[in-house]
Amino acid sequence: MAHDIQIVTEAELRAAVGLDLTTIGIIEQAFAALAKGGVVMPPILSMDLHAANGEVDVKTAYIPGFDGFAIKVSPGFFDNPKLGLPSLNGLMILFSAKTGLVEALFLDNGYLTDIRTAAAGAVAARQLAPAHVETAGVIGTGVQARLQMQAAHLVRPFARVLVHGRDMDKARACAADLARALGITAEATADPAALVAESQLVVTTTPARTPVLKADWLHPGLHITAMGSDQTGKTEIEPAALMAADAYICDRVSQCEVSGELEAALASGLWTKGTPAELGEVIIGAKPGRTSPDAITICDLTGTGVQDTAIATHVRARFGNAGTIIRA
Amino acid sequence: MAHDIQIVTEAELRAAVGLDLTTIGIIEQAFAALAKGGVVMPPILSMDLHAANGEVDVKTAYIPGFDGFAIKVSPGFFDNPKLGLPSLNGLMILFSAKTGLVEALFLDNGYLTDIRTAAAGAVAARQLAPAHVETAGVIGTGVQARLQMQAAHLVRPFARVLVHGRDMDKARACAADLARALGITAEATADPAALVAESQLVVTTTPARTPVLKADWLHPGLHITAMGSDQTGKTEIEPAALMAADAYICDRVSQCEVSGELEAALASGLWTKGTPAELGEVIIGAKPGRTSPDAITICDLTGTGVQDTAIATHVRARFGNAGTIIRA
Numbered sequence: 070m071a072h073d074i075q076i077v078t079e080a081e082l083r084a085a086v087g088l089d090l091t092t093i094g095i096i097e098q099a100f101a102a103l104a105k106g107g108v109v110m111p112p113i114l115s116m117d118l119h120a121a122n123g124e125v126d127v128k129t130a131y132i133p134g135f136d137g138f139a140i141k142v143s144p145g146f147f148d149n150p151k152l153g154l155p156s157l158n159g160l161m162i163l164f165s166a167k168t169g170l171v172e173a174l175f176l177d178n179g180y181l182t183d184i185r186t187a188a189a190g191a192v193a194a195r196q197l198a199p200a201h202v203e204t205a206g207v208i209g210t211g212v213q214a215r216l217q218m219q220a221a222h223l224v225r226p227f228a229r230v231l232v233h234g235r236d237m238d239k240a241r242a243c244a245a246d247l248a249r250a251l252g253i254t255a256e257a258t259a260d261p262a263a264l265v266a267e268s269q270l271v272v273t274t275t276p277a278r279t280p281v282l283k284a285d286w287l288h289p290g291l292h293i294t295a296m297g298s299d300q301t302g303k304t305e306i307e308p309a310a311l312m313a314a315d316a317y318i319c320d321r322v323s324q325c326e327v328s329g330e331l332e333a334a335l336a337s338g339l340w341t342k343g344t345p346a347e348l349g350e351v352i353i354g355a356k357p358g359r360t361s362p363d364a365i366t367i368c369d370l371t372g373t374g375v376q377d378t379a380i381a382t383h384v385r386a387r388f389g390n391a392g393t394i395i396r397a
Numbered sequence: 398m399a400h401d402i403q404i405v406t407e408a409e410l411r412a413a414v415g416l417d418l419t420t421i422g423i424i425e426q427a428f429a430a431l432a433k434g435g436v437v438m439p440p441i442l443s444m445d446l447h448a449a450n451g452e453v454d455v456k457t458a459y460i461p462g463f464d465g466f467a468i469k470v471s472p473g474f475f476d477n478p479k480l481g482l483p484s485l486n487g488l489m490i491l492f493s494a495k496t497g498l499v500e501a502l503f504l505d506n507g508y509l510t511d512i513r514t515a516a517a518g519a520v521a522a523r524q525l526a527p528a529h530v531e532t533a534g535v536i537g538t539g540v541q542a543r544l545q546m547q548a549a550h551l552v553r554p555f556a557r558v559l560v561h562g563r564d565m566d567k568a569r570a571c572a573a574d575l576a577r578a579l580g581i582t583a584e585a586t587a588d589p590a591a592l593v594a595e596s597q598l599v600v601t602t603t604p605a606r607t608p609v610l611k612a613d614w615l616h617p618g619l620h621i622t623a624m625g626s627d628q629t630g631k632t633e634i635e636p637a638a639l640m641a642a643d644a645y646i647c648d649r650v651s652q653c654e655v656s657g658e659l660e661a662a663l664a665s666g667l668w669t670k671g672t673p674a675e676l677g678e679v680i681i682g683a684k685p686g687r688t689s690p691d692a693i694t695i696c697d698l699t700g701t702g703v704q705d706t707a708i709a710t711h712v713r714a715r716f717g718n719a720g721t722i723i724r725a
Contacts, residue, residue, distance in 0.1 A: 074504060076404065078725035107448070114442035118459050120435075123497050127455050127468065131446050140455065140470055142490060144497030158497050162470060162488070169451050169472030169486050174502065176402060176725030393723060397406035397504030 075173040077384070077392035082177050085391075086384050088184050088220055096188040097195070097352060099132065099379035100320070104349030107133040110374045113324065115300070122148045124300070130374030137163045137172060139381035141374070143182060155179075163381045173385050173392075181384065185376040187216035189320065189348075190272055190294050193368035195224040196351050197318065197358050198270045198292035202227045206264040208281050208305075209274030209297060210234035210243040215250070217272040217296065222251050229254040231264045262286050273297055273305040280333075284309035289363035296370040298329050306367065308334035312342065315364040316357065319345045324371040331369060345369075403501040405712070405720035410505050413719075414712050416512050416548055424516040425523070425680060427460065427707035428648070432677030435461040438702045441652065443628070450476045452628070458702030465491045465500060467709035469702070471510060483507075491709045499725075501713050513708040514700060515544035517648065517676075518600055518622050521696035523552040524679050525646065525686050526598045526620035530555045534592040536609050536633075537602030537625060538562035538571040543578070545600040545624065550579050557582040559592045590614050601625055601633040608661075612637035617691035624698040626657050634695065636662035640670065643692040644685065647673045652699040659697060673697075 086092070102108055114127035123146035131138045143159040150156060161181055163173040175181055194202075202225040207214045210232060218230055230247050232255065234240040240257035248255035258264050265271055265286040275281055275297040282293065284307040293314075295305045311317045311334045319325040322345055326332060334340035346356035348368060359366050414420070430436055442455035451474035459466045471487040478484060489509055491501040503509055522530075530553040535542045538560060546558055558575050560583065562568040568585035576583035586592050593599055593614040603609055603625040610621065612635040621642075623633045639645045639662045647653040650673055654660060662668035674684035676696060687694050 071406075071408070076723060078399075078723065080399070080725075109444055109446060111442055111444045114439055114455055114457070116437055116439045116457060116459065118437060118494075120459075120461060121494060121497075125457070125468070125492070125497065127442055127457070129442070129444060129453070129455070131444065131448075133448060140453070142468055142492075144492055146495070146497035149496055152496065154496055154498070158499065160490070160499055162490075164453070164472055166446075166449060167474070168477055168480065168482055169449075169453065169474035170482070171486065171488055171504065176499065176723065178725070393721075395404060395406065395504065395721060397408075397506070 071396050072170055073394050074171050074397055075390065075392050075394055076176065077173065077388060078176050079178045079180050081392055082175060082180055082384065085387060086184065088187055088216060090223055092184060093188045093191045093220065093223060095379050095383045096185055096376055097192045099375040100192060100349035101352045102132045103375050104347060104353050104355060108375060121146060128374040128377055130378045131166060132375055132378050135378060135382050136166055137382045137385060138166050139163050139377040141182065141377040143179065161377060161381050163385055175381060175384060181380050183212055183216055185380040186213060186296065186372060187220040189370050189376055190217045190296055191220035191224050193294045193348060193370065194221045194270055194292065196348065197366040197368055198225050199290050199362055202269040204229045204231060204268045205270040206231040206268035207272050207274060208233050208261055210236065210239035211274060213274040213296065214243050215246055217274055218247050219250055221270060221272065225270060231268060232257045233261045233264045275305055276303060277305050278302055280304055280307040282306050282310065284313050287313055287365050289365065292366045294368045294370060295330050299371050300328050301332060304330060304333040306330045308337045308339040311367060312339055314367045316359065316366045317345050318348055318351055318358065318366065318368045320348050320370045321373050322347060325369045329369040329371040399724050400498055401722050402499050402725055403718060403720050403722055404504065405501065405716060406504050407506045407508050409720055410503060410508055410712065413715060414512065416515055416544060418551055420512060421516045421519045421548065421551060423707050423711045424513055424704055425520045427703040428520060428677035429680045430460045431703050432675060432681050432683060436703060449474060456702040456705055458706045459494060460703055460706050463706060463710050464494055465710045465713060466494050467491050467705040469510065469705040471507065489705060489709050491713055503709060503712060509708050509712065511540055511544055513704040514541060514624065515548040517698050517704055518545040518624055519548035519552050521622045521676060521698065522549045522598055522620065524676065525694040525696055526553050527618050527690055530597040532557045532559060532596045533598040534559040534596035535600050535602060536561050536589055538564065538567035539602060541602040541624065542571050543574055545602055546575050547578055549598060549600065553598060555598065559596060560585045561589045561592045603633055604631060605633050606630055608632055608635040610634050610638065612641050615641055615693050617693065620694045622696045622698060623658050627699050628656050629660060632658060632661040634658045636665045636667040639695060640667055642695045644687065644694045645673050646676055646679055646686060646696045648676050648698045649701050650675060652701065653697045657697045657699040
């Protein structure tokens with residue numbers, strides 16, 4: 070039976086949906102729902118395409134009380150820049166949670182993923198970072214380096230940001246962009262240890278396969294969000310740091326075990342603290358997060374289907390019947 | 398970077414793509430590719446939505462040499478008929494196998510799945526049924542009961558078809574439709590044992606959770622295709638029948654173990670013949686299928702991502718730039 074499907078392009082989405090406290094609040098509620106139970110979130114479907122130097126992830130989640138659920142497809146094809154194309158693409162499909170009918174297609178080329186990922190970083194900062202952050206640091210110089218700092222600044226309005234990357238030119242460009250976007254002091258640094266030493270909030274945003282942040286660098290009153298690792302074999306934080314922190318919090322334990330920082334910590338035998346808390350459990354108060362200003366906290370974000378369902382239903386509500394309607 | 402995406406509706410697809418020997422050949426080639434190696438086909442992402450009496454499956458596969466790969470999303474919401482809506486829906490997304498960019502959206506509401514599923518039944522019949530089939534039987538009275546018989550008739554032009562279902566009215570309606578579509582004798586029967594006894598080719602098309610076809614009913618020169626079971630807990634064929642058959646062939650062993658007929662046979666401990674052959678291995682001659690006219694063969698179809706990639710790339714090639722183009 071034919072029904073109307075709303076199709077919205079990246080340009081239309083960019084014009085209408087941004088990174089703001091509303092979006093952050095919606096992503097926070099999604100994590101809370103995950104902790105409250107009733108959410109159905111199957112393991113990520115992940116397809117590794119060696120022959121094409123690519124990978125594809127499919128994420129989804131059903132959240133009780135939400136009238137839709139999203140299925141998000143994220144291809145990453147890493148030879149694309151040679152062709153003048155971005156590596157990351159994809160789309161989100163919004164289904165009715167009552168009938169399973171396709172309601173909307175968000176042809177976002179990964180934009181909504183960028184937004185919901187940065188929003189999760191802000192949720193982690195709001196829940197776990199010290200109340201006062203003077204200096205924030207970011208390791209990595211890509212899209213998420215910029216968005217994570219912009220998102221964190223909405224909840225911890227720091228006065229200064231430090232940027233580290235292997236390529237100093239890229240680090241300087243990222244710092245310049247952040248200075249302009251946030252109206253604050255921004256500096257590129259070649260020394261990640263100094264960056265961590267001077268920061269109260271650090272976000273790692275790299276696809277590293279060997280740690281970029283050492284356990285020795287931890288200091289009282291530090292919060293770290295590691296958001297780059299999302300595939301088996303990737304790791305940004307030395308396993309010993311997870312044990313040394315007062316609290317190590319996962320977005321989803323079952324994902325962090327196989328594709329987050331916990332993977333390497335378990336493989337090395339260093340992790341002996343049992344099942345970590347999840348971010349949603351901290352949000353609803355079921356598990357402790359930061360317990361003192363001097364505590365050291367780490368949040369491991371691998372990206373969850375609840376974020377996709379939350380952002381997609383938010384966009385749908387905001388859009389009404391805009392975009393192109395196709396009867397199919 | 399914005400690029401063109403082709404959007405094709407169910408009505409446009411129905412007008413252009415049908416169940417024919419071309420489609421059957423394409424699905425046969427997809428199974429052959431699966432056996433030749435190099436295919437990447439991750440486990441099905443399956444989400445069970447108890448609260449909505451629904452389920453969602455996501456399938457995909459990358460086939461070397463194909464310039465695209467499909468991701469297929471199939472929601473099944475079983476309270477929909479109460480709302481005047483079909484239970485099954487969904488869409489296929491075709492991605493470039495080189496760049497991962499979305500190339501086409503087939504808003505087919507499950508139509509392409511119907512076609513590629515029936516085509517797989519025809520491949521099984523062509524590979525495994527006796528060379529001469531006088532009478533074919535189908536258990537089940539839904540869309541696939543009709544399509545499976547139409548597909549099988551293209552490769553084994555039987556003169557008579559028998560239809561069994563729990564509801565005799567539906568069985569009679571299905572038989573009437575088949576008589577009209579195929580121009581042959583079609584009869585509804587209340588006795589599935591008699592249906593099997595009189596048939597050389599039987600297809601089971603039910604969502605049964607207790608077997609609808611007994612091992613005692615097997616007879617020389619019989620081929621059975623079981624295509625209804627596609628979820629853990631579903632079973633159509635008595636486990637003893639799998640052992641009693643001369644050949645039991647899976648579309649994909651790893652899927653049949655968890656959601657096909659092999660699941661119950663393994664759980665009961667009855668299956669002791671090791672790893673079954675796959676349909677693709679029979680197609681390329683790597684494993685035997687039917688070895689004599691009197692042999693008893695069973696093919697277990699759970700539905701594979703290679704079928705989706707094969708039908709989607711076929712449709713794309715046939716369509717050129719028809720449908721609606723959206724720049725996103």
